[in-house]
Amino acid sequence: MTTNEVIDLLNHARVLELVAITQYMNHYYRVKGSTYEEAQEIFKSAAMMEMKHAEVLAERINLLGGDPLSDLNKVMQHYGKALSFPDDVNEMMKVDLSLEHTAINEYTSAIAKVANTDPVTRRLFEEILEVEEGHADSFASYLGEKAAFELQEFKKYQAAA
Numbered sequence: 001m002t003t004n005e006v007i008d009l010l011n012h013a014r015v016l017e018l019v020a021i022t023q024y025m026n027h028y029y030r031v032k033g034s035t036y037e038e039a040q041e042i043f044k045s046a047a048m049m050e051m052k053h054a055e056v057l058a059e060r061i062n063l064l065g066g067d068p069l070s071d072l073n074k075v076m077q078h079y080g081k082a083l084s085f086p087d088d089v090n091e092m093m094k095v096d097l098s099l100e101h102t103a104i105n106e107y108t109s110a111i112a113k114v115a116n117t118d119p120v121t122r123r124l125f126e127e128i129l130e131v132e133e134g135h136a137d138s139f140a141s142y143l144g145e146k147a148a149f150e151l152q153e154f155k156k157y158q159a160a161a
């Protein structure tokens with residue numbers, strides 16, 4: 001991989017983080033009342049972690065000489081679809097779990113791609129991936145789902161790397 005390709009991977013990850021921040025914070029603000037304290041905490045704490053991820057990705061991009069994507073118009077263009085703002089708390093959890101699945105798959109793929117060329121970025125992606133798995137588990141647990149995600153995707157990405 002070239003440095004520019006690594007920067008593109010980092011920016012691609014940043015898009016997912018910026019989308020997650022906006023979507024989760026919207027959900028956090030819109031579930032009101034003591035009945036939803038658990039849900040509020042899940043949305044808020046996940047969003048705060050995504051902010052940290054967006055920041056460390058930007059720092060890595062800067063260090064590699066790239067420009068962190070931060071223009072929201074460009075971010076949404078890159079994301080290519082609308083954010084999900086359902087009214088029902090379970091629907092919120094479902095769309096957020098889906099976003100975490102996307103993140104888990106993208107980070108898993110990115111780790112395989114940079115594995116042999118950029119060990120620092122690889123470690124960064126691995127650290128973030130571990131947190132995303134925790135988020136998936138939080139959303140899935142709220143919904144009463146036993147497994148937050150499946151590992152079979154990893155083999156697919158390994159084969160493609």
Ligand SMILES: [Fe+2]
Nearest residue numbers: 017049050053
């Ligand atoms: Fe994240």
Ligand SMILES: [Fe+2]
Nearest residue numbers: 100131132135
């Ligand atoms: Fe996450």
